[in-house]
Amino acid sequence: MRKILVAALLVLVAAIGTASALGFGYGASEPKMGAAAGECAGYGHGYGKQNMGLRMVEREGVSQVEVSEEDVKAVLESASFETFVNPRGLTIQRIIVDGEPAGKIVGDYTIDQLEILKAYETLNGIKVFLGVDGEPVGFVLLR
DSSP, rough: HHHHHHHHHHHHHHHHHHHHHOOSSTSSSSOOGGGGGGGTSHHHHHTOOOOOOOHHHTTTTOOOOOOOOOHHHHHHHHEEEEEEEETTSSSSEEEEEEEEEEEEESSSSOOOGOEEEEEETTTTTEOOOOOOOOEEEEEEEEE
């Protein structure tokens, strides 16, 4: 009888540990999987506030640079856009420059609505974060 109780207790502890690791129990109202499960919460589309990697770039200590609004607008006006709606219902606009992906905009915004938030020198070029009303909605790489 004692062995059965010990085995049942071990199974219960393992089940609680597994449920807790998946985000169940201990006050969780729903399972937290994908981007909402870890410190990446907010990075994916539809999980909280969008930041387009702005916080990550700021944490890495990459050099901030100045870019002219005219240069960015010229790149955006010469770019082509592939627009689609993702399964969560968000409009995604891929920015294509010279046949290569160069950024994205999340939302149904026009070029005139976008403002430059910040720009950073990265290994892939200058990453310009684009926003609407001070909130990040996309980025474009200037190469």
